[in-house]
Amino acid sequence: MPRHARSVGLARQLLGDFLAELQNGEQFCHESELVVSELVTNAVLHAVTPTGRLIYLQFDLHPDPDSLRIEVHDADPEHPTLRPAAECDEAGRGLLLASEFATSWGCHPRPGGIGKVMWALLEGGVQ
Numbered sequence: 001m002p003r004h005a006r007s008v009g010l011a012r013q014l015l016g017d018f019l020a021e022l023q024n025g026e027q028f029c030h031e032s033e034l035v036v037s038e039l040v041t042n043a044v045l046h047a048v049t050p051t052g053r054l055i056y057l058q059f060d061l062h063p064d065p066d067s068l069r070i071e072v073h074d075a076d077p078e079h080p081t082l083r084p085a086a087e088c089d090e091a092g093r094g095l096l097l098a099s100e101f102a103t104s105w106g107c108h109p110r111p112g113g114i115g116k117v118m119w120a121l122l123e124g125g126v127q
Contacts, residue, residue: 001055003044003074011040011057015070018059027124028068031101035120038094039072042118047076049115066124067103075115079107 001007015036019025036057043055053075060069082095099105102120110117 001040001057003047003049003053003055005044007044007055008037008040011036011072014057015059019068022061024124028122032068032070032122035098035101035122036070036072038098039070039118039120042080042094043072043074043076046080047074047115048078049075053115068122068124069119070122071117071119073110073113073115073117077109077115079116080118 001010012033015032016029019028019032040055040057047055056071056073058069058071058073060071061067080095082099098120101122103123105118105120107116107118109115
């Protein structure tokens with residue numbers, strides 16, 4: 001996907017298509033939409049990348065069908081920092097929100113490539 005604000009909606013659509021193909025995929029819908037939106041928004045707004053670099057998404061049942069792994073790859077090697085947001089802040093809560101809904105999350109360098117992978121693991125049945 002291009003680094004563009006419209007990619008956030010596209011990411012939600014791709015996630016919805018992936019979940020629609022899964023038996024009981026609806027158990028992940030609400031939380032996973034928020035998490036993918038926040039991770040892609042961070043890649044769009046904050047990743048410092050060369051022109052033309054794309055954002056890559058990957059969804060996987062991991063390690064079993066009761067967990068969903070979301071990965072957002074971008075070409076910026078800088079790892080994001082979870083930071084507190086003041087009540088009056090209008091931005092800066094994306095990673096905090098994602099961390100609240102994910103069972104676990106993290107960031108690591110892209111294997112054999114440029115940039116990083118932000119990932120989040122969501123357990124099924126979490127409402």
